[in-house]
Amino acid sequence: MKLIRRMTKDYADYLFDESRTMGQADYIAFPTDEAALCQVVRWCAENRVPLTAQGGLTGLAGGASPQRGLALNLSRMNKILGLRRDEDGAYYLRVQPGLRLTQLRRALSAKAFDLSGWDEASIEALRPVKPGQLFFPPDPTEPTASLGGMAACNACGARSVLYGCTRAHVNALRVVLSDGRVTSLIRGRDRAKGRHISLPIEGGETFEAELPPFDTPDIKDAGYFIRENMDLVDLFMGSQGTLGLISELELKLMPAPKHLWGLTAFFPDDENALAYVRAVKGRSDAGVPAFPHRAASIEFFDKHALDMVMAQKAITPAFRQLQPLPDHYNCGVYVEFNGDDPAAMSPILRDLAAVIEAVGGDPARTWVARDQLELEQLLLFRHSVPETIDLIIEENKKKEPCITILSTDMAVDDQHFDELFHIYKKDLSATSLHWIIFGHIGENHVHPNILARTKEEYEQGHRIFEKWARDVHRMGGSISAEHGAGKIKKKLALIMYGPERMHSLIALKRAFDPQLLLGPGNILTMDGEAEA
Amino acid sequence: MRIFVCVKQVPASNETRLDPVTHTIIREGAEAILNPFDAFAVEEAARLKERLGGAVTALTMGIPAAEAMLRRVIAVGADEAILLTDRAFAGSDTLATARTLAAAVRKAGLPDLILCGRMATDGDTAQVGPMLAENLGIPHVSDVAEIEAVEGGFLTARRLTDDGYVRVRVKLPALVTVLKEINVPRLPSITGIFRGEAANVIRWSREDLGMDPADTGLTGSATRVVKTERPDLTVKAEIIEGTPAQQAAALIRRLVEKRLIETEGRA
Numbered sequence: 001m002k003l004i005r006r007m008t009k010d011y012a013d014y015l016f017d018e019s020r021t022m023g024q025a026d027y028i029a030f031p032t033d034e035a036a037l038c039q040v041v042r043w044c045a046e047n048r049v050p051l052t053a054q055g056g057l058t059g060l061a062g063g064a065s066p067q068r069g070l071a072l073n074l075s076r077m078n079k080i081l082g083l084r085r086d087e088d089g090a091y092y093l094r095v096q097p098g099l100r101l102t103q104l105r106r107a108l109s110a111k112a113f114d115l116s117g118w119d120e121a122s123i124e125a126l127r128p129v130k131p132g133q134l135f136f137p138p139d140p141t142e143p144t145a146s147l148g149g150m151a152a153c154n155a156c157g158a159r160s161v162l163y164g165c166t167r168a169h170v171n172a173l174r175v176v177l178s179d180g181r182v183t184s185l186i187r188g189r190d191r192a193k194g195r196h197i198s199l200p201i202e203g204g205e206t207f208e209a210e211l212p213p214f215d216t217p218d219i220k221d222a223g224y225f226i227r228e229n230m231d232l233v234d235l236f237m238g239s240q241g242t243l244g245l246i247s248e249l250e251l252k253l254m255p256a257p258k259h260l261w262g263l264t265a266f267f268p269d270d271e272n273a274l275a276y277v278r279a280v281k282g283r284s285d286a287g288v289p290a291f292p293h294r295a296a297s298i299e300f301f302d303k304h305a306l307d308m309v310m311a312q313k314a315i316t317p318a319f320r321q322l323q324p325l326p327d328h329y330n331c332g333v334y335v336e337f338n339g340d341d342p343a344a345m346s347p348i349l350r351d352l353a354a355v356i357e358a359v360g361g362d363p364a365r366t367w368v369a370r371d372q373l374e375l376e377q378l379l380l381f382r383h384s385v386p387e388t389i390d391l392i393i394e395e396n397k398k399k400e401p402c403i404t405i406l407s408t409d410m411a412v413d414d415q416h417f418d419e420l421f422h423i424y425k426k427d428l429s430a431t432s433l434h435w436i437i438f439g440h441i442g443e444n445h446v447h448p449n450i451l452a453r454t455k456e457e458y459e460q461g462h463r464i465f466e467k468w469a470r471d472v473h474r475m476g477g478s479i480s481a482e483h484g485a486g487k488i489k490k491k492l493a494l495i496m497y498g499p500e501r502m503h504s505l506i507a508l509k510r511a512f513d514p515q516l517l518l519g520p521g522n523i524l525t526m527d528g529e530a531e532a
Numbered sequence: 533m534r535i536f537v538c539v540k541q542v543p544a545s546n547e548t549r550l551d552p553v554t555h556t557i558i559r560e561g562a563e564a565i566l567n568p569f570d571a572f573a574v575e576e577a578a579r580l581k582e583r584l585g586g587a588v589t590a591l592t593m594g595i596p597a598a599e600a601m602l603r604r605v606i607a608v609g610a611d612e613a614i615l616l617t618d619r620a621f622a623g624s625d626t627l628a629t630a631r632t633l634a635a636a637v638r639k640a641g642l643p644d645l646i647l648c649g650r651m652a653t654d655g656d657t658a659q660v661g662p663m664l665a666e667n668l669g670i671p672h673v674s675d676v677a678e679i680e681a682v683e684g685g686f687l688t689a690r691r692l693t694d695d696g697y698v699r700v701r702v703k704l705p706a707l708v709t710v711l712k713e714i715n716v717p718r719l720p721s722i723t724g725i726f727r728g729e730a731a732n733v734i735r736w737s738r739e740d741l742g743m744d745p746a747d748t749g750l751t752g753s754a755t756r757v758v759k760t761e762r763p764d765l766t767v768k769a770e771i772i773e774g775t776p777a778q779q780a781a782a783l784i785r786r787l788v789e790k791r792l793i794e795t796e797g798r799a
Contacts, residue, residue: 115552322716346729349725364721371565
């Protein structure tokens with residue numbers, strides 16, 4: 001089979017991601033190993049063909065929608081390559097970038113690995129591992145996301161409250177640079193010297209460049225991660241295929257918690273929910289009992305989100321198993337706990353019941369999932385929100401092709417979150433748009449979504465997002481905590497960085513990619529492109 | 533309305549897995565859960581109680597540890613629970629199980645309605661519900677997709693058959709086994725869990741039921757498990773390479789070899 005194929009209508013599904021940002025391409029390639037990937041990249045470099053990397057196509061910002069040139073689809077680089085155990089007993093798994101999170105989870109929970117191609121040392125490292133003993137904590141809501149994609153936009157997801165983002169769980173990367181050379185980077189070993197970076201190239205050379213003279217925001221990260229003396233692995237995490245193409249990842253695995261459980265509590269008003277979240281995060285208001293336990297995730301659903309899912313439940317058979325909502329619901333908060341001892345659940349429940357009552361909720365209006373099996377139901381409910389948005393946008397797009405998903409993932413610190421939440425509600429309530437707010441309230445980045453029905457509404461949505469980007473910038477926050485800026489939010493990235501910093505990021509990009517072939521249209525606003 | 537709901541503990545998984553390194557069967561996941569089909573019976577009992585008033589009693593025969601499962605059933609709507617536990621019950625087949633459950637129902641007093649899941653996921657027999665009804669001398673309706681009405685001492689239900697749904701009317705007291713499609717089992721609330729933790733689970737032994745040892749457990753069983761073996765689940769896949777014409781020719785050759793098709797006059 002030819003490695004580089006002409007784009008035909010058979011490949012139409014590879015022109016857009018879950019955000020429904022429609023792209024175009026002249027070629028498509030499905031490499032199955034790093035050598036083939038390098039071959040494609042060299043061909044693109046020689047022929048000046050831009051290329052856009054794709055993994056699971058589950059992104060929400062259009063990062064994997066090709067603008068032109070070649071769609072580099074990595075979904076067939078989906079093997080688990082090997083395992084090692086370090087002297088401290090920690091396990092590291094080498095995977096190809098197209099491996100999907102579901103495949104990884106299944107492999108770890110069932111100890112179901114295809115060992116063909118594994119070396120003896122890897123097989124020996126796997127021997128004592130029990131099914132379900134190890135896990136990879138990042139949990140973006142969409143489990144069909146690819147590991148390469150998760151790294152490329154440093155996905156966070158619900159459990160990052162406890163475990164951090166994808167970045168924290170990637171120990172090493174192999175990256176194909178724009179000229180087809182390969183660099184191999186290990187966390188702790190390969191670091192910048194001040195702002196000078198020197199990447200070891202396979203075969204003995206090095207690649208030298210200078211980092212921009214500023215640090216990216218501390219609160220989560222949209223796009224690039226820049227620090228003095230930084231780990232070079234982190235330079236590619238979040239860069240959305242604009243500096244290089246990840247060809248292999250080494251994931252740091254953790255001992256799996258033995259008891260996962262959680263609960264959703266319903267509240268009569270958003271203010272009760274905000275007080276509940278503050279308490280669960282250890283910042284109880286006066287008169288609310290202290291909550292001394294640590295949650296793994298805290299998720300919010302506003303009334304519009306709950307209404308939307310209930311309406312879809314009547315239509316979509318897959319949602320039939322969703323729990324019926326309690327009468328007179330307004331909003332809900334899901335909290336998950338990851339521990340080892342099932343006996344720890346009862347005292348935590350008692351403390352939660354006291355908090356729920358104190359903030360104006362009712363312990364009887366809760367759904368408790370006591371084990372993994374029941375938890376699946378709460379996670380299904382959580383996942384049904386973005387799934388429904390998907391279905392609605394797909395429908396709206398039929399009438400107005402320019403429409404994409406309009407979801408934000410702006411983040412601020414604890415001190416500013418309530419202010420930002422109130423801005424969201426005030427700005428949205430002043431419109432006649434169809435909107436919902438849900439998502440990762442535990443880390444101060446809920447996802448206000450605007451479900452545009454017309455071109456005018458779509459443009460209005462973008463204007464509101466730009467206003468919020470300025471608000472968030474003023475609060476010292478980040479315009480995209482986890483989805484990446486991709487194409488939809490590059491204007492917001494420009495607001496956050498400002499023109500001067502954007503210039504120095506472009507200089508970094510040019511150092512890595514002089515022909516500007518990698519991930520065209522992602523994150524960066526090139527000279528002359530602004531306000532187009 | 534007094535409702536009994538029969539429940540059973542089953543292993544969490546029936547899956548057979550091989551360790552990729554040692555090629556031996558992975559024996560774990562021995563965790564016991566409420567039989568998934570029984571959850572629908574419990575939910576239906578809770579809904580009928582909410583609609584018609586009354587009380588729900590959960591009933592199981594099992595090891596002492598099954599008490600935890602009964603507390604979970606109380607958390608989602610049962611008012612009380614009875615655990616039939618005794619070494620004399622060990623090894624019961626479906627007949628001995630139904631006989632023991634019947635003795636417990638008679639001791640507690642025949643309710644208006646007994647609900648069961650359509651079958652357990654470990655044995656897959658779907659026999660205990662109907663056998664219990666026969667033992668008690670009451671009518672039963674199996675595979676019920678919807679309980680439409682309970683009034684005037686009769687219950688109207690829609691049950692699934694091979695040819696579609698049939699509406700039936702049955703005189704109470706009766707026993708009904710339910711399908712998955714009948715409802716969505718609720719998750720417990722915090723309040724429900726506390727109620728389950730605080731509840732008193734009644735324990736009855738063979739003596740409490742006044743049963744003859746010859747009628748219970750292995751000795752009271754009409755069937756014997758002589759041998760169990762795991763089914764061979766290996767599936768071999770063969771990928772035929774070549775152009776479409778070559779692949780078609782190779783496929784025909786393989787099918788003829790296996791005598792799955794015949795080629796008229798050209799073989």
